[in-house]
Amino acid sequence: MLRSLLLLSTALLAGAAALSLQSFKGETEVAVERPGSSDDIVVLPDGATIVARRGSRDRAMAEWLTAARGEGEAFVFGDGTFVPGTARLTRDGLGEGATLATLLRATPDARLRLVGQADAAQSAAGDDSLAHKRGQALAAFLVDRGIPADRLEIASSASGHGPAQLVLFARRSAPAVPLLTASN
Numbered sequence: 505m506l507r508s509l510l511l512l513s514t515a516l517l518a519g520a521a522a523l524s525l526q527s528f529k530g531e532t533e534v535a536v537e538r539p540g541s542s543d544d545i546v547v548l549p550d551g552a553t554i555v556a557r558r559g560s561r562d563r564a565m566a567e568w569l570t571a572a573r574g575e576g577e578a579f580v581f582g583d584g585t586f587v588p589g590t591a592r593l594t595r596d597g598l599g600e601g602a603t604l605a606t607l608l609r610a611t612p613d614a615r616l617r618l619v620g621q622a623d624a625a626q627s628a629a630g631d632d633s634l635a636h637k638r639g640q641a642l643a644a645f646l647v648d649r650g651i652p653a654d655r656l657e658i659a660s661s662a663s664g665h666g667p668a669q670l671v672l673f674a675r676r677s678a679p680a681v682p683l684l685t686a687s688n
Contacts, residue, residue, distance in 0.1 A: 549610055565579060569614055569676075572674035573675070579674070581671075584596060584597075585670070591641040604642075604646065609650060609651065615676075615677075616657070619670070620659070620660045620661070621668065635661075639658040639670055640658055
């Protein structure tokens with residue numbers, strides 16, 4: 505009797521397990537799309553990574569610094585980077601400065617020339633000092649984030665057009681290695 509009761513309980517448990525598994529059989533898996541992709545992960549020259557979407561300003565800055573040779577191509581920190589009429593970084597400017605500091609730490613052979621530019625009328629009125637002060641402000645920001653001051657040069661130019669802006673020129677001593685994404 506005990507044996508038949510044990511067989512019956514085992515059969516019932518096996519049937520319950522089978523029914524339980526059958527209930528999962530009909531359900532389909534829901535695919536969850538996650539934001540971003542591996543193409544958004546950028547491998548920096550020192551092997552560190554950042555997330556920078558294609559077409560974003562952060563990605564453009566990373567590509568500019570990685571490919572730097574001589575002082576040909578420039579990266580502009582425009583008027584929106586600074587509070588109008590001042591050398592104080594805006595919220596966006598702080599973000600761009602922080603990204604630049606990260607990129608410079610990852611590219612130890614890179615040197616920057618920060619050129620404050622103002623148009624001829626601003627230079628005549630003495631506003632080129634604002635352009636120069638913006639270069640000094642960004643340099644101080646970068647030094648505060650661990651970038652050695654000897655990697656930064658500040659200059660002024662009256663050749664710009666429009667409002668005062670800060671133009672960055674980079675040069676690297678090591679051969680340029682193409683910027684990699686995680687999917688490469």
